[in-house]
Amino acid sequence: MIEVRELRREFKVATSKGLRRNYKTVTAVDGVTFGVQAGEAVGYVGPNGAGKSTTIKMLTGILVPTSGDIKVNGVDPSKQRRDLAKRIGVVFGQRSQLWWDLPLKDSFDLLRSIYRVSAEDYRRRLDECVELLGLQELLITPVRQLSLGQRMRGEITAALLHAPELLVLDEPTIGLDLESKERLREFLADINTRRGTTLLLTTHDLDDIERLCPRLMVIDHGRVLADGPLEELRAEVTPDRELVIDLREPGPAPDVPGVTAVRSEASGLRHHLTFRRAETTAAQLITRVVQQVEVHDLAVVEPEIDDVIRKLYQRQPGLNIDR
Amino acid sequence: MAEFIYPKLIGARLRSQLSYRASFAMDFVTQVLAQGYELIVILILFTQINALGGFSKNEVLLMYAFAGAAFGVADLFAGQLDNLPTYIRTGSFDVLLMRPLGTLPQIMCSDIRLRRIGRITGALAVMIYALTHVEIAWTPAKVVLTIVTPLAGAVIYSAVWVVACSICFWIVEGREFANAVTYGSNAFTSYPINVYSRPLRWLMAFIVPGAFVAYYPSLALLGKQDPLGLPGWVGWTSPLVAALAAVVAGFVWRFAVRHYRGTGS
Numbered sequence: 001m002i003e004v005r006e007l008r009r010e011f012k013v014a015t016s017k018g019l020r021r022n023y024k025t026v027t028a029v030d031g032v033t034f035g036v037q038a039g040e041a042v043g044y045v046g047p048n049g050a051g052k053s054t055t056i057k058m059l060t061g062i063l064v065p066t067s068g069d070i071k072v073n074g075v076d077p078s079k080q081r082r083d084l085a086k087r088i089g090v091v092f093g094q095r096s097q098l099w100w101d102l103p104l105k106d107s108f109d110l111l112r113s114i115y116r117v118s119a120e121d122y123r124r125r126l127d128e129c130v131e132l133l134g135l136q137e138l139l140i141t142p143v144r145q146l147s148l149g150q151r152m153r154g155e156i157t158a159a160l161l162h163a164p165e166l167l168v169l170d171e172p173t174i175g176l177d178l179e180s181k182e183r184l185r186e187f188l189a190d191i192n193t194r195r196g197t198t199l200l201l202t203t204h205d206l207d208d209i210e211r212l213c214p215r216l217m218v219i220d221h222g223r224v225l226a227d228g229p230l231e232e233l234r235a236e237v238t239p240d241r242e243l244v245i246d247l248r249e250p251g252p253a254p255d256v257p258g259v260t261a262v263r264s265e266a267s268g269l270r271h272h273l274t275f276r277r278a279e280t281t282a283a284q285l286i287t288r289v290v291q292q293v294e295v296h297d298l299a300v301v302e303p304e305i306d307d308v309i310r311k312l313y314q315r316q317p318g319l320n321i322d323r
Numbered sequence: 324m325a326e327f328i329y330p331k332l333i334g335a336r337l338r339s340q341l342s343y344r345a346s347f348a349m350d351f352v353t354q355v356l357a358q359g360y361e362l363i364v365i366l367i368l369f370t371q372i373n374a375l376g377g378f379s380k381n382e383v384l385l386m387y388a389f390a391g392a393a394f395g396v397a398d399l400f401a402g403q404l405d406n407l408p409t410y411i412r413t414g415s416f417d418v419l420l421m422r423p424l425g426t427l428p429q430i431m432c433s434d435i436r437l438r439r440i441g442r443i444t445g446a447l448a449v450m451i452y453a454l455t456h457v458e459i460a461w462t463p464a465k466v467v468l469t470i471v472t473p474l475a476g477a478v479i480y481s482a483v484w485v486v487a488c489s490i491c492f493w494i495v496e497g498r499e500f501a502n503a504v505t506y507g508s509n510a511f512t513s514y515p516i517n518v519y520s521r522p523l524r525w526l527m528a529f530i531v532p533g534a535f536v537a538y539y540p541s542l543a544l545l546g547k548q549d550p551l552g553l554p555g556w557v558g559w560t561s562p563l564v565a566a567l568a569a570v571v572a573g574f575v576w577r578f579a580v581r582h583y584r585g586t587g588s
Contacts, residue, residue: 062420064584078584085423097418101339110335113328114422 001166001198002036002059007068009054009222028054030222031068038165041192041199043213045206045309051222052202056170059200060090073165086115089159093171096151097158098143104154105139108161115162122161129157132187149180156184160191167191169201173208185211206305218312226312230305237311238303240274243285246297247271254292259285328424332432340437347438354441358391361513362449376515377550382541383515385453389537390512391446393476395439400477401484401505403434407491408498416583427485427576446473457545465544468559472544475565476512476536482568483508483531489579504531512536517550524551535564 009029015022029051036042046052057063058070061077061084070077073087098107112122130136133153138146146154152172159167172188173181189212191197203209209216209230216233218226226233242262245254250268253261258280262272275285282300289295340347365387369380378386407430410416419426450473459465487504490497512533516524528534542549543558 057417060421062417062584064581081420082423082425085421090421092414092417095414095418097421099335099339101343102335106335106338110331113331114424 001038001040001073002034002200003069003071004035004055004059005033005069007032007055007058007070008066009051009058009063010066027222029058029065032219032222032224034217034224034227036198036200038198039192039196040215041189041213042201042215042217043209044200044202044217044219045204045209046202046219046225047313050220052219053170054222055219056090056168056200056202060088060168061085086162087164087166089162089164089167091152091155091159091167091169091172093152093169093174096143096155098151098154100144101142103140103142104135104146107143107154107158111158111161117162121163125161125163126157129160132190133157133183149176149183152176152180152184153187156187160197163195164197166198166200169199171202171204173203173205181205181207188212206309210305218309220313225315230308233312234303234305234308235277237308237315239276239278240303241277241282242301242303243273243275243282243289244299244301245271245273245289245293245295248294248296251293254289256285256288256292329428329432332429333435336433336435337437350436350438351441354438355445358395358442358445361387361391361510362445365513376518378515379457381453381456382545384449385457385544386515386537386541387513388446388450388453389472389476389541390509392443392450392473393536394480394509394512395443395446396473396477397480397484398442399435399439400431401481402436402439403430403432404484404488405498405502406430406434407488408495411491411495411583420584426580427573459544460546468540468544471562472537472540475540475561478565479532479536479561479568480505480509482565482572483533485572486575489575492579492583508533512538532564532568535561 007029008027008031011026011028012023013026015024028049032051032055044052044055054063058065059072059077061081064078072084075084077084097111098104099110108122108126111117117125130139133156135150135153135157138150138154141150143151143154156169156172167188169188173184176184185208188199188201192199192212199212201208201213214229216226216228216230217224218233226237228236243259247269250266252268253264253271253273256273259273259275262274264271273285273289286298289298362384365380365383368375369383373379375383407416410419410430416426419429422429454469484501484505487501488498490500494500508527508531511519511523511527516528516534516538519527524534528538539549539553539558540561541558543555548555549557
């Protein structure tokens with residue numbers, strides 16, 4: 001679906017010093033290579049200025065790469081922008097493609113004409129989105145009166161009316177409340193699994209990734225730092241897992257080989273233990289623990305995805321991560 | 324089916340404006356008045372003189388009306404390009420690039436202002452007055468010329484507009500320059516061009532083909548000799564000049580957009 005090889009993109013940035021204007025070259029995307037198969041859902045994350053949006057703009061044909069090759073759906077985006085536009089959907093979280101002063105439905109009608117969707121397909125796809133995203137009441141509301149969450153649902157519907165094989169989302173959940181986020185994620189997960197629509201999304205909200213994307217790509221300073229299933233990255237970057245146990249009676253932490261007691265809470269009622277995921281399974285560990293102490297409750301805690309990503313940034317030698 | 328998209332986009336825009344009725348009515352009146360100011364200037368001028376560059380008051384009014392109508396129609400479509408800096412600054416231009424349509428027609432249809440019809444209405448009224456008060460030996464060809472002239476003129480103005488606004492892709496605040504060229508050429512073409520100094524005349528008549536909007540067609544219509552010595556058939560070539568200008572504008576726009584996609588915002 002997407003093939004990117006050695007993609008580079010430079011910008012000239014004006015640095016004004018008094019009346020003189022100098023230009024320096026900033027490399028926003030610096031030799032990125034990856035591929036996305038049809039039907040995948042890929043999260044593309046990185047700090048602000050890492051090169052995420054620039055990559056997205058090149059994939060959608062808005063920007064022309066400085067060098068490198070891109071093929072999306074078999075075409076070169078920068079050369080066949082319009083052909084590609086018919087076959088992909090793009091949602092920018094921070095800019096709208098809807099008609100501001102018109103009822104939501106009018107925007108959909110216009111997009112139907114722009115993308116030449118047959119009346120039958122249009123009705124079917126629109127009905128589906130309206131139902132799943134709960135847009136029924138909003139269709140006659142002018143877009144300017146919609147809340148951000150409502151508008152976002154409208155934007156996603158707008159991007160799906162021509163049934164694109166690939167949906168690219170740039171920060172789709174930015175600024176949304178929890179309920180709106182959850183609703184969007186549920187919908188996106190659904191079209192990915194049921195319709196097989198390929199998803200590529202950038203986000204700052206790592207819950208989006210956890211919920212939607214089996215595969216994660218981390219980019220910083222224009223380079224891909226890591227690319228793989230979330231679970232693998234987690235295992236690779238954070239070798240320790242944590243077991244939290246609540247005892248029936250306050251007491252010392254159980255002493256099991258290969259386990260480190262990190263801290264205890266509630267005067268010894270709760271203990272946090274860490275263990276190496278490569279050496280012990282959670283099941284073995286729990287068996288040994290319950291032989292020693294009387295356990296009221298327990299939980300295995302995976303490292304937060306934020307920690308995984310922070311560690312990925314730190315792992316890169318010579319990178320400054322104070323952003 | 325593609326050809327039906329743009330009327331729909333325009334229709335959408337018109338419906339948007341009708342959601343603000345009061346401001347629409349006010350703008351309409353303002354536009355009629357704006358067109359009227361220039362008319363008053365010409366009328367006052369002719370209380371002091373009998374002829375301007377060898378043309379009578381009504382003949383000058385005819386040129387003024389052709390230019391006004393052409394500019395009004397061009398403004399209706401190409402006037403949206405005044406918003407180009409905003410498109411570029413806010414990133415809305417990226418949204419245009421996301422769609423399977425050309426960027427230029429999308430912008431032209433994006434913000435049609437019905438109130439600008441006020442300007443056209445005013446110009447048409449003056450045109451009818453002038454046409455009935457000047458000496459014209461009417462032939463069928465001249466009737467066609469009268470109808471085609473404002474349209475060809477609109478294409479010429481639009482082309483000028485596109486070329487001038489393309490500078491915004493390099494200098495985002497290049498709008499002042501663009502406005503000087505577009506509105507300036509409108510003011511220029513409202514008068515017989517032989518009243519201007521030679522360098523200005525050359526610039527505005529042939530580089531920016533403003534003289535083909537009103538001056539040369541009016542000469543052909545009135546059956547007058549060009550005081551500057553060009554042959555009479557030149558007055559019939561406006562549609563050709565318009566087509567050429569449109570092609571040039573198309574190339575300039577494409578070049579500018581390629582620059583934008585090459586540099587980003």
